[in-house]
Amino acid sequence: MEAKEERPRLKYNKLPLTQEEIIQKREKRKQSNRDSAKRSRLRRQLELARLEVQVEVLIDEKKFLTKELKRISAKCERLASHNVSLKAELSRHIGPAEVPEVIDDLQSVADEGSN
Numbered sequence: 001m002e003a004k005e006e007r008p009r010l011k012y013n014k015l016p017l018t019q020e021e022i023i024q025k026r027e028k029r030k031q032s033n034r035d036s037a038k039r040s041r042l043r044r045q046l047e048l049a050r051l052e053v054q055v056e057v058l059i060d061e062k063k064f065l066t067k068e069l070k071r072i073s074a075k076c077e078r079l080a081s082h083n084v085s086l087k088a089e090l091s092r093h094i095g096p097a098e099v100p101e102v103i104d105d106l107q108s109v110a111d112e113g114s115n
Contacts, residue, residue, distance in 0.1 A: 017025065091099050 087099060087103075090102065094102060
């Protein structure tokens with residue numbers, strides 16, 4: 001039987017590490033750090049890919065909403081112009097003084113119909 005190398009005991013009955021154990025521990029820690037860095041890079045790549053997709057979706061949504069806003073704005077302008085024409089025609093038929101009262105009556109009827 002070989003005699004084991006005697007090492008002085010430390011607190012809590014732990015023996016000091018041999019040079020080989022220190023090297024193994026250091027290599028294990030290095031490998032653990034490499035693995036952790038690799039996982040971190042992978043997480044960053046996945047997050048970047050997710051954000052790139054989100055950017056594309058938001059760009060498409062912005063294009064759609066801009067187009068929709070232009071369409072609705074143009075419709076609003078047409079309706080406002082038509083409204084001015086209708087008020088002018090109404091004014092010619094019943095007189096300018098009566099227009100506000102007729103418009104109020106029409107609005108009341110429209111409000112009742114939507115309830």
